[in-house]
Amino acid sequence: MDERLLNTIREHVWQFPKTPGVYLMKDREGRVLYIGKAKDLRSRVGSYFQPSADLLNTRGPDICRMVENVETVDFVECDGEVDALLKESRLIKDIQPPHNAKLKDDKTFPYIEITASDDFPGVYMTRKPRLKGSKLYGPFVSPTGLRDAVNALQKVFKYRTCELEIRDGDDSRRFFRPCLLHAINQCSAPCAALISKEDYRKDIDRLKKFMVSKRSTVLRRLRHEMAQASDGQRFEEAAGIRDRVKAIESLSLSGDVDQHVQPEAFFVNPKEGLEKLAEMLGMELGPRQMEAIDIAHLQGEETVGSLICFIDGKPFKSGYRRFKIATVEGSDDYAAIREVVTRRYRQAAGGEELYPDVILIDGGLGQLHSALDAFGEMDIRPPMVISLAKRHEEVYIQARSAPVRLPRNHAGLRLLQSMRDEAHRFAQYYHHTLRKKKMFDNGPRRQP
Numbered sequence: 243m244d245e246r247l248l249n250t251i252r253e254h255v256w257q258f259p260k261t262p263g264v265y266l267m268k269d270r271e272g273r274v275l276y277i278g279k280a281k282d283l284r285s286r287v288g289s290y291f292q293p294s295a296d297l298l299n300t301r302g303p304d305i306c307r308m309v310e311n312v313e314t315v316d317f318v319e320c321d322g323e324v325d326a327l328l329k330e331s332r333l334i335k336d337i338q339p340p341h342n343a344k345l346k347d348d349k350t351f352p353y354i355e356i357t358a359s360d361d362f363p364g365v366y367m368t369r370k371p372r373l374k375g376s377k378l379y380g381p382f383v384s385p386t387g388l389r390d391a392v393n394a395l396q397k398v399f400k401y402r403t404c405e406l407e408i409r410d411g412d413d414s415r416r417f418f419r420p421c422l423l424h425a426i427n428q429c430s431a432p433c434a435a436l437i438s439k440e441d442y443r444k445d446i447d448r449l450k451k452f453m454v455s456k457r458s459t460v461l462r463r464l465r466h467e468m469a470q471a472s473d474g475q476r477f478e479e480a481a482g483i484r485d486r487v488k489a490i491e492s493l494s495l496s497g498d499v500d501q502h503v504q505p506e507a508f509f510v511n512p513k514e515g516l517e518k519l520a521e522m523l524g525m526e527l528g529p530r531q532m533e534a535i536d537i538a539h540l541q542g543e544e545t546v547g548s549l550i551c552f553i554d555g556k557p558f559k560s561g562y563r564r565f566k567i568a569t570v571e572g573s574d575d576y577a578a579i580r581e582v583v584t585r586r587y588r589q590a591a592g593g594e595e596l597y598p599d600v601i602l603i604d605g606g607l608g609q610l611h612s613a614l615d616a617f618g619e620m621d622i623r624p625p626m627v628i629s630l631a632k633r634h635e636e637v638y639i640q641a642r643s644a645p646v647r648l649p650r651n652h653a654g655l656r657l658l659q660s661m662r663d664e665a666h667r668f669a670q671y672y673h674h675t676l677r678k679k680k681m682f683d684n685g686p687r688r689q690p
Contacts, residue, residue, distance in 0.1 A: 247313070252291050255315060258284040262326045263319045264333060270313045276305070276341040279330040283317050308341040324495050327383050328502040335506075336668060338559055348506040351381035351497070352388055354453070356446065361410040361439055362432035363446050365401045367392050369507055373656065378499045379453050381507075387492025394489040396423075399449045400430040408432050410439045457490060464490070505557065505664050512555025515657030519600070522646060522654050523626055523639065529599035530554055533561070534661040535586075535613070536604040537578045538669035545570060547582035548669035551598070552661055562668060576612040579603060583616035587624075597625040604662050606631035607645070610638045630662050 258265075263283040267276045267290075280286030290297065290309050297306040318333075320326040334345040350369045357363045359375030367388055371378055382388040396403065404421065420431035430437040430445065452460070464487050471480035516528035523529075532552045537545065551561025565585060570577040589595045601624070603609045610629035617624040629638045635655065636645035648655040 248291060251312065251315065252288070255284060255288045255291065258287060258317055259319055260284050261319055262321070262323050263317050264326055264330045265315055265317045266333070267308065267312045268314050268316065269311050272314075274337050274339045275308050275311060276339050277330055277333050277337065279320075279323075279326040281323055281326075283319070287315055287317070304341055304343075324383055324497060325502075328381065328497045332502070332504075336559060336562060350504045350507040351383055352385050353378045353380035353382070353499070353507070354388065354392065355379075356450065358446075360408070362402065362408045362442050364405070365392065365396070365399075365403060365446075365449070371507060373508065373510075374651070377450065379496065380499065381497050381502055381504060382493070383495045383497070384492050387489060387495065390485065390489035391493050394486040395449065395452070396428050397486075399445050399452075400428065401445060401449060402429050402432060404433070406433050453493070457493065461487060461490060503663065503667050505660060505667070508660065510555070510656045510660050511653060512657070514653040516555050516654075518652060518654035519657060522637070522648070523600070523628070525599075525626070529626070531558075531596075531598040532600040532602060532661065533586075533598045534602040534604065534665040535579065535582055536662070536665035536669045537567075537575045537582070538666070545573070545578055546669055547578055548665050549582065549586055550661065550665045550668055552657075555657060557664060564668070575605065576608060579605075579609055579612040580616040580619075583613050584620065587617070587622075588620060599625060601625060601627045602658060602661055602665075603627065603629040604632075604665060605629050606636070607638050610640065614640060628658075630658050632662075635659070 260282050262279075262281055264277060264279050265283060265287050266274050267278075268274055278286070290312075297309060318329060320329055328351070331345045331351070334342050335348070352367050352369050353371055355366045355368045355371050356377040356379075357366075357372065357375065358377045367385075380388075392403070395401075402408075403423075408415070415433060415435040418434045420429070420434040420436065423429035424431040424434070424436070430442060432439075432442050464483055468480050468483040468487065471477075471483060513528075520526070520528040530553060534550050534552075536548050538548070545567040547565035547567060549561075549563040549565070551558045553561070563586065565582050567578045567581055569581050583601075587597065590597050601613070603613050606629060610627065613627055613629075614624065617627070624640075627640050630636075631638065631645070634647065635650070636647055637655070637658065638645050
């Protein structure tokens with residue numbers, strides 16, 4: 243690497259905060275080569291560019307070659323190490339950097355799911371939550387710890403983990419023989435009508451409160467019991483309590499359901515969704531390629547646009563694009579949509595690319611008209627353009643005067659929602675990255 247460039251990068255990295263975060267190494271064209279996480283951003287990123295760094299032996303030949311092509315490094319500051327791990331995973335899945343070997347697949351971090359809509363809710367560790375009717379906690383970064391925690395908590399709250407369909411009014415439950423978990427006092431056996439719906443719900447409500455608490459009181463009590471068992475030379479009992487403490491502590495290694503969204507976890511049957519969508523839009527064949535557009539900004543600053551692509555109802559990450567809005571000042575979503583539509587589809591207007599079958603705009607009638615106006619300015623007839631308004635989940639369709647309202651469990655609506663949410667999440671990540679970069683560039687320069 244050129245010595246002048248190396249010194250520039252070192253000076254740039256020296257101004258990084260000494261906090262947890264995610265760093266993105268980029269080449270001359272701004273393409274992301276590698277994404278990593280760090281407990282200390284300045285120290286971790288700086289270690290790649292120190293004169294004494296032996297990258298070949300410590301990090302392998304691939305990373306050594308990658309560093310030779312780095313022109314700049316950006317970062318996203320995070321709230322903690324868990325937040326950094328989850329953001330790193332999300333960005334790697336979205337961007338697919340060539341030098342990241344792990345986290346590129348669709349494997350997700352697990353959740354704790356409570357099937358709250360059931361008469362007798364079950365509690366499960368899952369990577370594929372229900373689409374509705376359940377309460378989620380997570381995602382959790384330690385599957386092994388989470389599995390142990392679900393088992394430890396069951397001994398306290400006596401919830402069921404079976405997949406049986408248990409209804410409150412089913413009298414045949416009185417003749418049902420409960421499983422071994424009831425015999426070892428780990429389940430209250432609603433399957434055999436050994437607990438009322440009201441009492442079982444109280445246990446589930448206690449569990450919910452525990453999941454959002456700091457859990458310090460419970461941990462303090464368990465550690466006291468562990469010390470007493472150890473002092474009494476009941477070492478097997480002390481070891482069991484120690485394992486419960488470790489399991490409950492692992493619950494703190496958790497993200498936020500809304501902040502750390504994992505679209506791969508919320509499966510929508512693509513075939514069914516496409517069939518229902520074609521029926522709603524009056525298309526003879528289900529759409530194969532669909533794209534969704536969203537705009538993100540904060541009080542008009544750092545406005546960005548995102549475009550995500552679905553093929554056959556599934557995300558196609560190579561088709562994702564980001565747009566830094568260049569021609570719009572202030573918070574004008576309509577103008578920003580026109581810019582994104584123009585920049586994305588002007589090549590298709592010239593016959594250089596194919597249009598997708600459906601273009602989805604995040605928003606209502608105004609946003610739809612903005613997109614159609616952009617096509618009008620390019621003097622072309624667009625493909626099917628629709629918008630999805632979030633407040634009432636109404637679908638606005640070009641050339642139709644009234645919006646379409648669909649049932650919340652409609653497979654076509656679920657597919658549109660997953661696209662809209664993915665575009666929104668993708669735009670927000672880019673927006674936050676630009677804001678962090680702007681704050682960094684405008685901040686005071688730190689002296690060595």
